[in-house]
Amino acid sequence: MDVGFIGLGRMGRALAACLVRAGHTVRVWNRSPEAAQAVAGARPVPTAAEAFAGDAAVTMLADDAALRAVIVEGGLLDAPDRPGLHLSMSTISVALARDLAAIHERAGVAYIAAPVFGRPDVAEKGALNIVAAGDPGALGRAGPLLDAMGAKTWPFGPVPERANAVKLAGNFMLVSAIEAMGEAAAFAEGHGVAGADLLDLLTNTLFASPVYKGYGASIAADRYEPPGFNLRLGAKDIRLALAAAEAVGVPMPFASALRDNLIEAIAMGDGDKDLAALARVAARRSGRP
Incomplete structure (x- = not known):
């Protein structure tokens, strides 16, 4: 799959590397550009909009403020080239997850909440447990990505905020x-x-x-x-x-x-x-x- 990855802290770098190893084409962007150079086999891109495109975009940002700033205030959901689905793996508030689901629905982009259990050393091995919720069809399309990043995906229904x-x-x-x-x-x-x-x-x-x-x-x-x-x-x-x-x-x-x-x-x-x-x-x- 053609995947964009946004957010390259320790966890994000490990997850992006898992996607590369699984054979996906991965474009990466981070607010601190030097972090994008640390994922071997991925292609750094200069803007978040270039990463938020393709078959899927994955975000692993630090908190509500960072995710809202990049995705919502950054206008990515209004850009002409948008991803087929957005896999949000950050640990964020239930309230923001609910808002994001509604915003994505209006933009016509499938939204899946997929936070993880495990530390970066576990992520490096592709051994995380992933909690996922969202549209069943979108979850099915995201399956190859989730399988590459985690040992098991635990589904929690069609409402993203539940994850x-x-x-x-x-x-x-x-x-x-x-x-x-x-x-x-x-x-x-x-x-x-x-x-x-x-x-x-x-x-x-x-x-x-x-x-x-x-x-x-x-x-x-x-x-x-x-x-x-x-x-x-x-x-x-x-x-x-x-x-x-x-x-x-x-x-x-x-x-x-x-x-x-x-x-x-x-x-x-x-x-x-x-x-x-x-x-x-x-x-x-x-x-x-």
């Missing part, structure tokens, strides 16, 4: 797991048990899953750099979850506590560290450095 709600729910659970491990480790340390030993036990028995094992290893080693997914982005996702919850009248009291702890972590200088650094909040509160 974004699923992604935010998953990220809420992920941040909750980190908070729980941080508090548990601080508790164990208070009783003379090494937090690393506790986490080694629990992440290999009761909680032997990728999230607990991966983030638990970082907490145990007090290792938060380089970040796989930085804490500031995790804070953004919790804010989005709380806003989406309020919109449908769903209380999320623990998400509110997580938001405050993430704000504290950022205030203490951990915003650009790995999300696992959230565990340092509990450690500091218990008197550990």
